[in-house]
Amino acid sequence: MKKFLALALALVMTASLAACGGSSSAPAASSGSASGSAAASGSAAAAADYQVAMITDYGDITDQSFNQTTYEACKAFCEDNGVTFNYFKPAGDNTADRVAMIEKAVDEGYNVIVMPGYAFGGAIVEAAPEFPDVKFIALDVAKGDLLEAGVNAAGEQYDYNPDNWDLNKYVDMSNVYCAVYQEELCGYMAGYAAVKLGYKNLGFLGGMAVPAVVRYGYGFVQGVDAAAADMGLTDVSLKYVYGGQFYGDADITAAMDTWYAGGTEAVFACGGGIYTSAVDAAKKVDGKVIGVDTDQAGVIAAYAAGEGADAATVDSFKSLTITSAMKGLYPTTYDTLTDVIVNGNWDKYVGQIATLGLVSGDDPEANYVQIPMESTQWADGAFTQDDYKAMVKDMFDGKLTVSNDISKSPADFATVITVDAQGQLKG
Incomplete structure (x- = not known):
């Protein structure tokens, strides 16, 4: 995925905390010139001042999702730039254990802390003021995640009121950068593609x-509805449920068995390892799935094939995945670290909660949210790469808008489709 973060800054950075941020290009210098040598020397010296630590959230660095993608980006950046790197896994799934790992990392000399996932909201509120000289980079951590911690930088409790947020009052952002994504856009892309490719009985498993x-x-509901409307269809249906956890299990698989047996053709499995339940059920009836966060066609195929399967067997399962709703975790991590550590541009990021979405109407692969060019099951006369590019262009130009209003219900976005919202399976 190509990323031009300087362009992202120029196009979508605003003065509010919902502004978009990103990295800019390294300063230009002529090869072999004195200025070029000085710049290279300066970059190396700057990198030598930093050590990068990543803290995992619920899973570990083999989860084939958020943690693994962030870990791989951190590791690649550090190897490419001679920066010391390590990751730390909390003992438990709670703020106290996440804070403990942050403290351990800082005690060991790490001064850039990368944290993937909303669960770090409370840890940031507690740990960031404790270590003012440490740079905290958080992915998918929004204003609400920070404020829901219910405590300000002085350790004082306060009433959480989402209608009266004042981030600066309650959260010390003086050494924190957060990035969130416009998931509704790539969710829309995936839903629209699925219907255009012929699937009319769909499911969303969050x-x-x-x-x-x-x-x-x-976003997925809106995309499904828009495609159905464009095609003049009135018989498209969508089941909608949350699992209540970020992993699959027998209970969730049983629910998916019921869906697929009842005619559901494809399920958008959205949330860490919960895709395993959708895949387990889909395999039994030749159903389909839609991946999330990264291009999951290979991950889903490997899981479906089973441990130890040969390459040919894995490849035979790649058709299981229609497409994936992707966001740029890897390039956000790699390029932000580059700009902060190598280019010395921390001041462009600190204090910001950036909203990352579209930065190009002409090159879908340059955007922070997209569906994969390589593995999406394009079909001539149904939905092609050119059709997708035209849709992205309309989004970028504002001709096509997608709501991000999460105060509504799924059915509120349906105009021609039927939505069966089934609440939450567990928890």
Whole structure:
């Protein structure tokens, strides 16, 4: 995925905390010139001042989702730039254990802390003021995630009122940069593609009903509805449920068995490892799935094939995935670290909560939210890469808008389709 973060800054950075941020290009210098040598020397010296640590959230660095993608981006950046790197896994799934790992990392000399996922909201509120000289970079952490911690930088409790947020009053952002994504856009892309490719009985299986997952889901509903309207269809249906957790299990698989047996053709499995339940059910009836966060066609195929399967067997399962609703975790991480550490541009990021979405109407692969060019099951006369590019162009130009209002219900976005909202399976 190509990313030009300087362009992202120029196009979508605003003065509010909902502004978009990104990295800019390294300063230009002539090869072999004195200025070029000085710049290279300066970059190396700057990199030598930093050590990068990543803290995992619910899973670990083999989860084939958020943690693994962020870990791989951090590791690649550090190897490419000679920066010391390590990751730290909390003992438990709670703020106290996440803070403990942050403290351990800082005690060991790490001064850039990368954290993937909304669950770090409370840890940021507690740990960032404790270490003012440490740079905290958080992915998918929004204003609400920070404020829902219910405590300000002085350790004082306060009433959480989403209608009266004042981030600066309650959260010390003086050494924090957060990035969130417009998941509703790539959710829309995936839903629109699925219907155009011939699927009329669809499902959405979310993990936990956190804002990012809800935005994915509501975008998906809007995309399904828009495609059905464009095609003049009135018989498109969508089942909608949250699992209540970010992993699959027998209970969730049983629910998916019921869906597929009842005629559901494809399920958008949205939330960490919960895709395993959708895949387990889909395999039994030759159903389909839609991946999330990254291009999951290979991940889903490998899981479906089973441990130890040969390459040919894995490849035979790649048709299981129609497409994936992707967001740029890897390039956000790699390019932000480059701009902060190598280019010394921390001042462009600090204090910001950036909303990352479209930065190009002409090159879908340059955007922070997209569906994969390589693995999406394009079909001539139904939905092609050119059709997709035209849709992205309309989004970028404002001709096509997608709501991110998560206060609504899924059915509120349906105009020609039927939505069966089934609440939450567990928790």
